Amino acid sequence: MAFTPEDVQRLAKLARIELGSEQISATLGHLDNIFGMIADLRQVNTEGIAPMAHACDVAQRLRADAVTEGSVAQRDRCLALAPEAEAGLFLVPKVIE
Amino acid sequence: MINASLKELASALDSKKISSLELTDLFLGRIAQHNPLINAFVTVDEEKSRAAAKAADAIRAAGNAGPLTGVPIAHKDIFCQDGWRTTCGSRMLENFIAPYNATVVERCNQAGLVPLGKVNMDEFAMGSSNETSYYGPVRNPWDTDRVPGGSSGGSAAAVAARLAPAATGTDTGGSIRQPAALCGLTGLKPSYGTVSRWGMIAFASSLDQAGPMARSAEDCGLLLNAFAGFDAKDSTSLERDNEDYTRSLYQPLKGLRIGLPKEFFGTDGDAATMAAIEAALAEYRKLGAETVEVSLPSISQSVSAYYVIAPAEASSNLSRFDGVRYGYRAPEYTDLNDMYAKSRAQGFGEEVKRRILIGTYVLSHGYYDAYYLQAQRIRRLIASDFDAAFKQCDVIASPTTPGTAFKFGEKSGDPVQMYLSDIYTIGVNLAGIPALSHPCGEINGLPTGMQLIGPYFSEHRLLNVTHQYQQVTDWHRRMPTAFA
Numbered sequence: 077m078a079f080t081p082e083d084v085q086r087l088a089k090l091a092r093i094e095l096g097s098e099q100i101s102a103t104l105g106h107l108d109n110i111f112g113m114i115a116d117l118r119q120v121n122t123e124g125i126a127p128m129a130h131a132c133d134v135a136q137r138l139r140a141d142a143v144t145e146g147s148v149a150q151r152d153r154c155l156a157l158a159p160e161a162e163a164g165l166f167l168v169p170k171v172i173e
Numbered sequence: 174m175i176n177a178s179l180k181e182l183a184s185a186l187d188s189k190k191i192s193s194l195e196l197t198d199l200f201l202g203r204i205a206q207h208n209p210l211i212n213a214f215v216t217v218d219e220e221k222s223r224a225a226a227k228a229a230d231a232i233r234a235a236g237n238a239g240p241l242t243g244v245p246i247a248h249k250d251i252f253c254q255d256g257w258r259t260t261c262g263s264r265m266l267e268n269f270i271a272p273y274n275a276t277v278v279e280r281c282n283q284a285g286l287v288p289l290g291k292v293n294m295d296e297f298a299m300g301s302s303n304e305t306s307y308y309g310p311v312r313n314p315w316d317t318d319r320v321p322g323g324s325s326g327g328s329a330a331a332v333a334a335r336l337a338p339a340a341t342g343t344d345t346g347g348s349i350r351q352p353a354a355l356c357g358l359t360g361l362k363p364s365y366g367t368v369s370r371w372g373m374i375a376f377a378s379s380l381d382q383a384g385p386m387a388r389s390a391e392d393c394g395l396l397l398n399a400f401a402g403f404d405a406k407d408s409t410s411l412e413r414d415n416e417d418y419t420r421s422l423y424q425p426l427k428g429l430r431i432g433l434p435k436e437f438f439g440t441d442g443d444a445a446t447m448a449a450i451e452a453a454l455a456e457y458r459k460l461g462a463e464t465v466e467v468s469l470p471s472i473s474q475s476v477s478a479y480y481v482i483a484p485a486e487a488s489s490n491l492s493r494f495d496g497v498r499y500g501y502r503a504p505e506y507t508d509l510n511d512m513y514a515k516s517r518a519q520g521f522g523e524e525v526k527r528r529i530l531i532g533t534y535v536l537s538h539g540y541y542d543a544y545y546l547q548a549q550r551i552r553r554l555i556a557s558d559f560d561a562a563f564k565q566c567d568v569i570a571s572p573t574t575p576g577t578a579f580k581f582g583e584k585s586g587d588p589v590q591m592y593l594s595d596i597y598t599i600g601v602n603l604a605g606i607p608a609l610s611h612p613c614g615e616i617n618g619l620p621t622g623m624q625l626i627g628p629y630f631s632e633h634r635l636l637n638v639t640h641q642y643q644q645v646t647d648w649h650r651r652m653p654t655a656f657a
Contacts (some may be wrong), residue, residue, distance in 0.1 A: 084530070091488065091533040092495070092510070093526055094518040106527055106535075109589045110480065117477040118543060120551055127549030128556060130379050131365035131605025132629070136408050153272040159502035168498050169509045 079107045174199060176652065179244055179392045182338060186233060186243045193233070193243030197226035197287050199440065200245050204336045207656060211312040213321075213331040215250055216258045217290040225287045232285055240395055242285030247337035248570065249328050251298055252383075253372040254278045257288075261374045262296040262306040262324075265500045265520035274493040275372025276404045276566040277341055277383050285400040289337050292325030296522045297491065298348055298376045299478060300324050301594050302432025304585045305524040313356060314653040315619050319578040322352030328386045329356035334656040339387040339396055342476040343373060345380045345495055347573075347598025350610035353386055354573035357612045359639060360386040361393045364629050365605035366411035368397075369404035377486035380407070380479075388612065389649050390639035394419035397632060413630075421637035427461030429638065432566030434469045437597065446572045449614030449621045452644070454570065460641055467562040467569065471554040477601040480592055481535050481548035482603070487525075489534025494520060527588065548578040556604040559626070568638055569626040571597050577619035597624055607632045611639045612648035620648070 081100050084107065088095040095103065151164065160167035174182070174191065185191050201219050208214050222245075229243035253259050253271035260266045274282065281288070295305040303311040303326030314322040314334035321330040325342035329352035332340050342349040344362035361384045368383040375381060385396035397418045404410040431454065438447070454464060496516030498501035503515035521529070535544035543574030562569060575594060584591045601608040606629055610622040620645075627635045643649050 087530045087533050087537075088514075090537065091526075091529050092492075092513040092517055093521070093529065094511075094514040095526075103527065103530065106588055107530065109587070110527075110531060110592075112617050113589045113592065114477045114480055114544070116608050117474055117481065117547060120471075120474060120547070120554075122547060122550035122554070125550040125553050127548060128553035130409070131603075132411070134366075134411070137405075137412075141404070142246060150272065154498075157269060157272065157499040159496060159500075168497055169506065169512050 079104050175203070177338070178389060179241060179338060179387065180393050182244050183240055183242070187238065193226040193229040193287055194223060195342035196243065197222050197289070200289055200337055201298050207334055207336055210317060211240050212309050212332055213292055213311050213327045213334065213336060214247070214290045214326070215260060215293045215308045218257065218522070222287060222289055223259070225282075229285045239284055241399055242549065244286055244339070245337060246281060246286040246290045247289045247328060248278060248391070249325055249332045249341050249343060250294055251327055251343055251374045252278050252341060253374070254291065257291060259291065259374070262294040262308060263521065263525070264307040264496050267307070267501065267617050269499055273293045273372060276369035276406060277373065277400050280399055280402065281341070286399065292331050292340060295324035295326065296525050297374065297487070298324040298343060298345055299487070299524050299528055301347070301351055301591050302579070302585060303327065304581065305522055307522060310581060311456055313578045314656050315357065316578065319580050319619070320355070322355035322578065326352050329353055329358055329360070332356070332358055332386055332388065335652060339385065339392055341383060341400070342385045342386040343381060344602065345376050345483060346602050347453040347595045349384050349386055350573050350608060350622070350624060351595065353610045354574065355578040355620065357392050357620030357648070357651060358386055359389055359609060359611045359633065360384065361397065361609040361632065362601065362607060363397060363401065363632055364607045367632070368400045369402070369407040369410050371406040375490040377483040378490060379486060382602070384600070384620050389643050390609070390636040391419065391422060392640045393609070394422060394633070394636045405652060416633065418633050418636060419536065420654055421633045422640040424637050425461060426638060426641050429457070429462040429568070430566040431457060431462050431464045432467035432562050432569040433464050433637040434467050434562065434571060435470065436469050436472050437571040442572065443576050445616045446574070446576060446621055449616065450570070450572050450623055453613035453623050456642060456646060460645065465566050467565050469555070469558040469562060469600065471551060471558050472550045472600050475555055475603060476592055476596055477553040477625050478548040478603060479599045480531065482552065484528040485536050485545055486532070488536065491525070491529055496520070502648060524588070541596060551633060552603045555600050559600070559604045559606060563628045567627070568631070568635060571624045571626070573597055573622035573624040577616050577621055601626055605629070607635060609635050609639060611642065612651070614648060615651070620651070
């Protein structure tokens, strides 16, 4: 397994993490080592084995589609944690001109 | 008083030998004295702690005390605690004041446990040495040149240095058991679904589980009684009747079958660690247990499967940190995507970014089947291995860690070496089953631990086995002399 700088750049873009060129080369080496460690996994014969997505095979519970946290005070506490908020809304940089 | 068990503390409170306020002040004083050296606590709020202690004293005075009312506890900084800064060890949440309580915190409050503060951890619980915390590494009280383990390293160091009688921890691949072993504590990872994950900042949701870190099995049982229980707010919380996890503590061990996986008892293990394990097994035999060889044929794949599944889930979970609703936002950016990319680049540390990138890769088009689905298939093989082994034995024993606490910087430059230090603990999380670590010896003045693994819902049995061992040994009572 050998990652190229372009591979790492593509992953960083997908993950929305800006990486400088120095970080890319450092990350590259680490990813090569880590995927070297993981490589043996691909050799294991798992034919006919169902993937195990969860620790216990129970169905997820569903709940009623109802408002359970309706307090404006609590909403305001949450909004107060946002880097920018106004009129009960989160603000983001302008996306439409 | 700093060496008293939780039961002894409750009894001292009950007989009015000490009030919860006095007890809380005693520990707050020790935190003020010793924390600058070990950096176990990242947030202390003495007024809030004292207010909770006074409330506990009032409950006791009114005759309504439970088994832990007025006993202090430290919370890992991964649990949201209403009105308290909750950082998860990250710059991303440096100014995050939780607006609600995690269910574990809520249940602790209901039980009258007094919060002493928030304890340090590896960033987003990703690490085995506490060196990835944005708030600086925690030092191991047994040797301050060494790591306390991770990710619940602050929890472990706080209890080992007697800055708190008990702490909450979380365990995704060994994050309760490994620091417990390296700091000389007893720590239990319960069966997946036993303790609610609501309000516990998510790392890998199908593996994360909260549990107690304390000095003895008895303490852990009392704490788990407070933590555990069905919670409608966590969709993976199991709907089961509450149980008393201390109910089997006094059961004799005659006839107990301890399975020894041949994969863990080969020639590869560290000689001093294996000698400590053999000595503990000899004690168990004296208590009436017998040992049987078992096999976990797929366990050698567990680290690889884990380092596909956990980063995959992390890359998804940590997408919520985008600089919009809470957490860090970069001061300068050109547009929305640039704001995301810069906020995440500046807000996350190196190990967290590395794991997000691994997870992004194994989930990406063309690699999903080869890595992610394959890892999930291997996860089933590992879980089936444990099922088969438990047909021949009641519990499985192994070392908790390949060696004692290592020095700062010894493994932090090489992620693969760090990942491999979780070799004994990771399979348990993949299978979802309970396991604990208890102290079982000292090597060159540093504690070492034994891991006991049981089938689903066998917590009471693991605690029973450990309690019986702790009646005839004193490893769990030893403490680092510099903090006496």
